[in-house]
Amino acid sequence: MGLKTSxxxxxxxxxxxxxxxxxxxxxxxxxxxxxxxxxxxxALPMIKEATELGVPYEFIVSDWNMPGMSGxxxxxxxxxxxxxxxxxxxxxxxEAEQGNVVIAVKAGVSNFIVKPxxxxxxxxxxxxxxxx
Amino acid sequence: xxxxxxxxxxxVEGIQKVFETMVFTKLExxxxxxxxxxxxxxxxxxxxxxxxxxxxEGTDREFQGMFLLTWETDxxxxxxxxxxxxxYTDFNDxxxxxxxxxANIVTGNAKRTLTQMGFKIEMAVPSTVxxxxxxxxxPSGTTTIMVPLSCVHGDFVMELCYQSHND
Numbered sequence: 001m002g003l004k005t006s007x008x009x010x011x012x013x014x015x016x017x018x019x020x021x022x023x024x025x026x027x028x029x030x031x032x033x034x035x036x037x038x039x040x041x042x043a044l045p046m047i048k049e050a051t052e053l054g055v056p057y058e059f060i061v062s063d064w065n066m067p068g069m070s071g072x073x074x075x076x077x078x079x080x081x082x083x084x085x086x087x088x089x090x091x092x093x094x095e096a097e098q099g100n101v102v103i104a105v106k107a108g109v110s111n112f113i114v115k116p117x118x119x120x121x122x123x124x125x126x127x128x129x130x131x132x
Numbered sequence: 133x134x135x136x137x138x139x140x141x142x143x144v145e146g147i148q149k150v151f152e153t154m155v156f157t158k159l160e161x162x163x164x165x166x167x168x169x170x171x172x173x174x175x176x177x178x179x180x181x182x183x184x185x186x187x188x189e190g191t192d193r194e195f196q197g198m199f200l201l202t203w204e205t206d207x208x209x210x211x212x213x214x215x216x217x218x219x220y221t222d223f224n225d226x227x228x229x230x231x232x233x234x235a236n237i238v239t240g241n242a243k244r245t246l247t248q249m250g251f252k253i254e255m256a257v258p259s260t261v262x263x264x265x266x267x268x269x270x271p272s273g274t275t276t277i278m279v280p281l282s283c284v285h286g287d288f289v290m291e292l293c294y295q296s297h298n299d
Binding site: 015024114115117 | 150215216236241255
């Protein structure tokens, strides 16, 4: 799976601050096609609609803890659908406990990033996902 | 007080880590003091409720507390500008959840250390309160410690409301 700067990315987070920071970091890495959503429940129809229109999202960066639909529930929902079983999914969380990593890995997460993080760490996580 | 210091340490370390990584500056904590009133020291406060249990001599006991950060508006705006990597000159809806996000990250990081200390804390959703001289309603039976914090953008205050479990 290659890493192209034009890939369609959706950043999902209930906090506008973190959406802005992640989008800014992605832009400094050269990514240009970035959309935002404020929780899993908002993002899911956007992801499905984009697929139906033939312009699917190619990378998801989602927070874990969100009202409505959490990042974990979104991940499980997507992985249950064959067309999204390989969609790269980076989970962002404030909770640095090992148990969370295990839960996310079992649910099929592509990689995991714990807040606070730098642009360099985000880039490293993305590179790992797309090199795999 | 030593029990209190032990509880506050992961929060102090957490906020230092957040500032180094995402606000791009070092944060120096001052000497903690016990707070005796309910009034905020700043104009903008980010509040995180702490609810859960703590293990005392093999038994889980209910625990409640509160973690908050409070800033003067000018300091908040400077910190938000640094964190969002764009210049803001006043408090507005573009930056209103910066403080809450900082409180959320700090609590998430502190939780890992607190778990090792026997605390099982549920992460709540942080909230923001604004206005000069606003007051807090601290959970009953708790003591509040204030830790002054200082960085290049100015000074602000961290408060931790803590319920002793050794009574």
